[in-house]
Amino acid sequence: MKQQSRALLASAVLAAGVASAGEADARPVSYPGGWTVMQMNNGDMSSLHVHYSPTVTDSIGFYGESNWDGDWRFAGVQYNRLAKRWNAPASQGNIYLKLGAGQATPFGSRGGGSEAAGFVGFAADWETRRWFTSYEARAYELGFDRTFRQSARVGVAPYLGEAGDLHTWLMVEVENMPDADDKVTVTPLVRLFQGVQLVEIGYRPASEEFLFNWVYRY
C-alpha cells in the first residue's frame, strides 16, 4: 500500500511538472508581487507550497503534504511571516513564523476520515556568500494525531559566484522526527542555485533514500 501511494504521488508530481522535502528550505517570503513554487521530497514526506508575497514580510498560499512515515496527508492554506531580518554588509539573518490551517486525511495503516488540522512553524537562517546555516521546527495538530519535526542545516559554497551565475552549495541536513521510524536522519546534499531556480539533490545512506527539492520564484 505504501509503495502504491508512493508511486501515485511520484506520478502526480511528474505529471504536474513540479518536483521538490526538507524543512530547512529556501526563504518562504519573496519580494512584493512575487510568486514562489517550493516542492520538496524525501523518504518521509513530499510537499508542495505555492505562495504569493503581497509585501516583503508576508506570503500566503497553498500547502500540501503527504507524509509517508505517518500515513497522513494535509492540504490547506499557509501563511509565512518574516518576523525579523538582519542585513549586515556580508551576511543576512532571518526569523520566520509559519501558520497553516486546512484538512488532514489519514491513509494506509490509519483509519478514519478527514479532520480539521493545522500547524505552527518557526524557521531561522543565517548566510553569507560562503556559509549557510538554518533551523526549522514545525508542530502539527492533525485532529487524529499530533506530530512534530525539526531540522537543521549547515552548508558551504566551494566557490563564490556572481548574480546570475550557477551557485553550488554542499550541505548537510539533520532532521529529527520523534514519531518516525528513523528518529534522526542525516542527509548530505548538493544545492544548485541560479537566478530564480534552486534544486537540491541529496541521499540518506542510512535509509538509502533520496532527497529532491525544487524552488522556482517568479
Next chain:
Amino acid sequence: MKTKQSMLAAVLVLGFAAAPMMLSAPVASAQASRAATSAETITARVNGMVCDFCAQSVKKVFGKEAGVTDVAVNLKSGTIAVTLAPGATLGDDTIKALVKKSGYALVSIERSRS
C-alpha cells in the same frame, strides 16, 4: 562729486557681482540640457544582499519603476547599479524605499552620468 564716485563704486560692485550670475546662467542651462540627454546611473550600496534570490528581488522591484532601463546587481561589492532613461530621475528617498521594499538596507548612493 562724492555722490558720483559712490555711484560709480556701487555700479562696479554690482557689476562684479552680476558677472558670475550672468556666466552661471548658460552653465546651468547646459547642465540641464545634459541631464535631459544623458543617462544617469545610480550605484546603491546595500547590506544583506548575498544570493541570487536577493538579486532577483532587487531587479524586480527596481525594474518596475518608471524610467529605469537596467538594473545590475553585484553580490561581491553589495551594490545595485540602476541605469535611468535620459531625463529620468530617482530621488534618494525613493531609492531608500525601493531597497527596503526589496528586503535590504541602504548604505550609500553614488550618481554618475554617461
